[in-house]
Amino acid sequence: MKADDLERLITATAGDVLRYFERRVTDRADAADCLSEVLLILWRDRDRVPNDAHEARLWMFGIARTILTATRRLSARRSAQVERLRVVLEAGAHPEAASSTDLALDVRAAIAELPAAQREVVQLHHWEGLPLVDIATITGVPASTVRSRYAAARTTLAAALSTHHIDT
């Protein structure tokens, strides 16, 4: 991918990828390091980034997913801007109980009980707003499998949350 196109991709997608990390890392500030890792991989491997903007966006999420599951240690040495973003993210972090409703916490707990593969589909779909077909691309799983995982997850969640309701 050309440098200009890659810059546009990063500008359009980096915020969403940062949120993806924020919702999944234990220490929210680490999301800054994770995003930085994504950026360096994008620039290093930019010849491998798909030219199609949508496919490139999914590719970027795929990289993010890999980084999240990798066991590598985050670098203790950070650039000034990574450190700055870490501070901002840390300052914006709220204790779960203070920032979320009891209902949201219950739903999150129910999602956490799902098998990992189902949980990932639910989170990507409802938290990141990704269509199931795109989740199939990101996770490298057939779309039919993603759909069946999602259906199974919904069945489980509906049963687990049957006593809850939303005020309308």
Add this chain to the structure above:
Amino acid sequence: MDDRMLTRLLDASAPETAEGAERDEALEALLAEQAHPRGRRPRALTVTAITGVLVLGGATAAAAGPPLLTHLGWWAEASTVQETRDGTLCTQGFRVSATPERVTDPAALEIARDALVAIDLESLDLTETLRELEPELAGAEYVEGGQPWAPTTAFTDHFALFVALSSHIRDAVAAAGYDPDSVSLDGAAECDGPLTTPAGP
């Protein structure tokens, strides 16, 4: 519970993220910092572009691993500021990563990173490396964009540090029983003087 209600519950369950102008500014600054340099560092060493014609002995090339990389898309895990033998001041950075197209055991990467971070870059003895490297560099042919060039002393010194460091890390990985080729070292240098000079007829 009906489907619509379940969907709404799931949509509303996303953990909150930090939002606001301060976050946006910090994110923009990070993107700008890590953006492709494209001429912002005219004196930076960018050997990536010349690897195709950088002719080195097989053993040294293997020890050096992948080409030196200078781009702002990564931050160094170990760095040093040193004056080279010709008085050029160079900031040099290094990091280890998994070798593309190879299976890298995370433990091997950890060992490599630990070896990189632990070594004292300022006191690394480059005498032997320079003794082997200088004749190879002197006998090599370099052409980029049709223009022949020659490495300066600053280039040679940086390259020597890279080769010595690479060798040190490879030894550490191999000693632990892992494939040293599965781990790569990236290096970059930014100097206050030229790293190459025009050469040839």
